[in-house]
Amino acid sequence: MAPLLKSNVISFMPEVMPCKSRMWPLTYPRFERDETCIESMHGHKIPDPYRPLEVPKARATQEFIASQVELTKSVLSTCDTKEKLRERITAVYDYPKSSCPYRRGNKCFYSHNSGLQAQSVLYMQDSLDGEAEVLLDPNTWSEDGTKSLEIMKFSSNAEYLAYGQSSSGSDWITIKVIHVADKITLDDTLSWVKFSSLAWTHDNRGFFYNRYPKPTMNEIEDEGTETDSNLFQELRYHFLGTDQSQDILCWRDSEHAQWFSRAEITDDGQYLVLSIEESCDPVNRLYYCNLSTLPQGLEGLRQNKEHLPMIKLIDNFDAQYELVANEGSLFTFLTNKDAPKNKLTRVSLDDPSSWKDVVPESESDVLTSADLVNRQQLVLCYMSDVKHLLQLNDLQSGHLLQKLPLEIGSICEISSRPEDADFFYSFTSFLTPGIIYRCDLSSGTPDLSVLKETKIANWDRSLFEIRQEFATSKDETRVPMFVVAKKGLVRNGDHPAVLYGYGGFNVSLMPYFSVSRLVLVQHYGAVVATANTRGGGEYGEKWHKAGALANKQNCFDDFIACGEHLIKEGYTQNKKLCIEGGSNGGLLVAVCINQRPDLFGCALAHVGVMDMLRFQKFTIGHAWISDYGCADIAEEFDWLIKYSPLHNVKRPWENGTKSIQYPATMLFTADHDDRVVPSHSLKLLATLQYELCTSLDNSQQTNPIIGRIETKAGHGSGRPTMKIIDEMVDAYSFFAKMTDSAWIE
The missing domain is CATH 3.40.50.1820 (Alpha/Beta hydrolase fold, catalytic domain)
Incomplete structure (x- = not known):
């Protein structure tokens, strides 16, 4: 797509309308109204004179945008505290930001931004205190920092990492694969991926992902600028080293265009669990497939051009079910079924009609997440009057083991594995940039320590x-x-x-x-x-x-x-x-x-x-x-x-x-x-x-x-860091000007 028109390339300015202002005379761009655009809806005549603005690449739309950009620049140029605000926000924003570490295979990984880097960098270590080395640096993907890392998933042994690149903030991503040990990016490239899960099979030969059909545009110049409705999402399986055209179509509902799915592989590698959704409502259908029962494995599906044989565990949209853990055919889910504040429930695939609650719904607090650690312990995060609480419960009985001390604020990330005796969580609040804690359960009693605390100069x-x-x-x-x-x-x-x-x-x-x-x-x-x-x-x-x-x-x-x-x-x-x-x-x-x-x-x-x-x-x-x-x-x-x-x-x-x-x-x-x-x-x-x-x-x-x-x-x-800062500065210098707010040193 041609770049948005700027003042030096506008062929003509749209007609403008003067407006009185208490601080400056403004002239407003006029877009030619289509007074004939009137839609009949349920006995009402609904005018829509600006419907032509729904065509983003139309010349009139581009000229309208360009003139609005110039108008806004003229207003912001009068915001006299703008540069002071930019200097102060930039200075305070320049502090290190890290994610919780997480173990995959025999290595540790985490994301880190030194302060003002456009994008965070993915690092890996041999141990928590080992030397960190760069695995992926999105800042090298584009000169202006507008390519970002949006999704990633390691293979079960962390030999490979599948990751998604987004350009210019679009929801479309392109999936690539890197060999972790030697940091070599493979030729595998998967396009037209959006709202996707990633789930590796435990043979490490490939992974499940979601994609949409290629948009039906006359000419796709710049993905992310089209407005086509996203319909008929597919679940596909990609074998490493093959072309995307050979990927297996594993699931697609041809009768329900708006449905989309999310795939997970259980920790034991035996089951694919498919969550199917039709909207943003917290409800889903739940299907599964025992991968070990496929006579010829996934390769057989490709040869026979068959879909994955899914078994329907939940086949309605009455409630939400999120996989927490499984022990063979015994599955534990976080659900809002008959529990508006959520609970943990369990079912055996051998008796799918019999469900048993493990952790019942709280009368006052909302259960927001559940993670398995140390094989038999659950890290439960609750929300109480918009503040998080953290506790440990027993997986089998559901009984409370211990409440963990927590300041008033939010848990923004929990990192755990069932096989590890420790887990990590990140805490933040209105006055706390971030504290990463390690909780060690190896002694039987939770041992809390601060792994990393963010300081701002x-x-x-x-x-x-x-x-x-x-x-x-x-x-x-x-x-x-x-x-x-x-x-x-x-x-x-x-x-x-x-x-x-x-x-x-x-x-x-x-x-x-x-x-x-x-x-x-x-x-x-x-x-x-x-x-x-x-x-x-x-x-x-x-x-x-x-x-x-x-x-x-x-x-x-x-x-x-x-x-x-x-x-x-x-x-x-x-x-x-x-x-x-x-x-x-x-x-x-x-x-x-x-x-x-x-x-x-x-x-x-x-x-x-x-x-x-x-x-x-x-x-x-x-x-x-x-x-x-x-x-x-x-x-x-x-x-x-x-x-x-x-x-x-x-x-x-x-x-x-x-x-x-x-x-x-x-x-x-x-x-x-x-x-x-x-x-x-x-x-x-x-x-x-x-x-x-x-x-x-x-x-x-x-x-x-x-x-x-x-x-x-x-x-x-x-969005890269400087674009974030630019928007903050424009928004709040405008706010300051409009509310007559003076700068205080």
């Missing part, structure tokens, strides 16, 4: 304090949120504030370390809050469902209530309150500025789902129907049309209150976002600017409405 955590507070939502539901502020903050209502939220897809916003937000607290005197609204998983599946489908409005009510709480408690005031979110959180922000434009002074909406009537038509959008519903169904259309950001932009000053306008708003998207395609943000941007920022005499919109459109980037994953 010239940064004092004692300057800050954390509170967990509860807002009261519209229906009296208590909504938790964390508030980060300077210690001893005087609640005089005069502080700038950022309220961050997500609220969907069973995702829990746990305490985590953020350089940029701590810089806001330190150098702008800001208050930073994280809202745990319904729709997330903070209190289990009931909390999730209370903010999904017909209940989606609860998410927005909860977030609005959190904003009102910050004002009521004296942390901030309307004109200094900024809301921020990404993806589903971008939707959250866009809905809230439509519904309560008076409540906020600034809004930052990253890669949001903005067109709720058409999201299911692009890439993997159909998987989100489980949380949103689908406009093709009349009842669900009625839910969606009420809050869809694109369809609810209204001039607030026409409702009798002339002083109300939309907050200063920045929408973020990227040219290779093939998760939430850029047209979502582009169409909403055009609509906001047209409806609010016109030259009509009665327009009250003086706050800027702009878009930040990144190149060679996607939905967020794999």
Whole structure:
């Protein structure tokens, strides 16, 4: 694809519309509206005048993007604290970041970033304290750091590593294979892989992976910029040393185009376990195959052109089942079956109708993960009021053995193997960059030690304090949120504030370390809050469902209530309150500025789902129907049309209150976002600017409405460090300008 047009190559600038501004005169790009584009849906006429923006490579789309880029540059150039912010964020961000070590074969591996490297590097050691050597360095894959390592899996003896390369943040990956001992990359190259698992058979001859058919584009110039719906995912098996065209098609459901799968090989190498999903809902079907019963092995399937003979253990979408461990035909699963806060259950494949609970559902806490270690012990991680707890249980009886000490915060990674007598876990919090612990069980009593603790130079955590507070939502539901502020903050209502939220897809916003937000607290005197609204998983599946489908409005009510709480408690005031979110959180922000434009002074909406009537038509959008519903169904259309950001932009000053306008708003998207395609943000941007920022005499919109459109980037994953910093700087210097926040040394 030709690069996005920049100012020096634009053939002509689109027509612009002047807008009054309290700080500068702005001219807004005008995209030619197609007034004939009107769709009939369930008795309603739905105008969609900006539908041409759904064609990313069209000349008009590219010119609209280029003019928006220039507009945003002009606004950001007036943010007088931008360079100070860049200098400080870059300095604080420059600290070492490491993953937990994990053992494979007879070696140890871990990922590490020295501070400002574009991508983290994969290292290997002969032992935990052995000399580290580089196995894979993604920084050598591209000059600008936009190629990233997105997925990897070692063979059972760690002789080989299969790994996926992503370009420009796209969800598409290319799988390569490296011979670990001599670091030689094989010729094997697998394309059109997306949302894939990797599972090696224990003979180390090859692995299972997932791929989609090649997109049906007229000309594929740059994967990740197409908008085709991702349908008919396949499970295939690749033999090392062969061409991808010879891979075995092991599973594909030709009657259910939207289903996708995830394959695992049990630790004993005997079984392939296939989890089949149709959406983002925490439910799945569960099939398995005893690989030892294949008369000619997998090679026989290729010769006979047969699919893998799968046995259906669970053949409905009533609950979620995640494999924890097996002892021969006896399997242990983490499940939400009749347990919204999750439990551990067990079944024998010899008697698949008889299930027995091993660790029952907790009355108060959510079981988030279970890992087997030391053959017979389970490391269980629970979430209690949005804080993690860690404990050891017995595999056979399920009984609690010991609770492990843990500060208030989050477990972001657990690394274990059934055959090892120790395991590792990584802890973080709002004020803790990262601590990696080793827990040794060889003596029978857990022996905890700090393996690695991240330190940041010239940064004092004692300057800050954390509170967990509860807002009261519209229906009296208590909504938790964390508030980060300077210690001893005087609640005089005069502080700038950022309220961050997500609220969907069973995702829990746990305490985590953020350089940029701590810089806001330190150098702008800001208050930073994280809202745990319904729709997330903070209190289990009931909390999730209370903010999904017909209940989606609860998410927005909860977030609005959190904003009102910050004002009521004296942390901030309307004109200094900024809301921020990404993806589903971008939707959250866009809905809230439509519904309560008076409540906020600034809004930052990253890669949001903005067109709720058409999201299911692009890439993997159909998987989100489980949380949103689908406009093709009349009842669900009625839910969606009420809050869809694109369809609810209204001039607030026409409702009798002339002083109300939309907050200063920045929408973020990227040219290779093939998760939430850029047209979502582009169409909403055009609509906001047209409806609010016109030259009509009665327009009250003086706050800027702009878009930040990144190149060679996607939905967020794999973004190189400097692109991450650039976005932080642009977002928060805009926030500071719009909330009149002065820099504090």
